[in-house]
Amino acid sequence: MKKTILTLLLSFYSVLAFSAGSGYPLDKIETDPSDKPSLQRGAALYQNYCSGCHSTEFQRYERVADDLGIPHDLMMENLVFNKDAKIGDLMTNAMAKEDAKVWFGAAPPDLTMVARVRGDDWVYTYLKTFYEDPKRPWGVNNKVFPDVGMPHVLAELQGVQLDSCNGEDPTKRDPLTGQTICGLTVDPERKGSMTPAEYDQAMYDLVNFLAYSAEPMKAQRQQLGIYVMLFLVLLFIFTFLLKREYWKDVH
Secondary structure, eight states: OHHHHHHHHHHHHHHHHHHOOOOOOOOOOOOOTTOHHHHHHHHHHHHHHTTTTOOEEEEEHHHHHHHHTOOHHHHHHHTOOOTTOOTTSEEOOSOOHHHHHHHHSSOOOOOTTHHHHHOHHHHHHHHHOEEEOTTSTTSEEESSSTTOOSOOTTHHHHEEEEEOOTTSOTTOBOTTTOOBSOOEEEEEEEEOSSOHHHHHHHHHHHHHHHHHHHOTTHHHHHHHHHHHHHHHHHHHHHHHHHHHHHHTTOO
């Protein structure tokens, strides 16, 4: 019993530690597991830009294809880059953990549960707040995850961002105009292939897919919850009428 309690406490502590951030203000989003076009775009982004280093090894290609409405042949042709993989395989990556430790200092984490552990807002803001930092090994840093150990793999989409805050509070506003005084801006000479609005939408789609990966049954659970609530309302009505019938002769 004591071992069980200790294990639970350590697990809870590890989740809190993993969720701890820099205090940077997070952008709020509402993911939608029923938006299949968004999930499909997010899956494409994940497979093209993330799966080379990260895995979602608690997911299977077949489950993702079925849930997102992607035919199996199109899934294998366009979104599975390991030619030896089968549709029923887990979504692992080809990078050996030993090589990853040499290249990055630590093996890139599995992302199946990242949205559940970190939170959708954290992941969304993290993906948007890479900026140039020559002092870092990969030449970039991150506002949400300071001293991040990975390159900005989405730079070709977003462009290279510059930090104009120099340690100042990014939420500080001009008292006259109300505009933020500093922040992250894309270098005009190194723009990405997407506009800021397009990149924001792309990151929403990617986070939407990661949120789905963390809880594939969420859409079904929410739909079932509606039926359960309707059943409870009807049950309450019949229970109330039955109670009134039983007690009508009691004075």
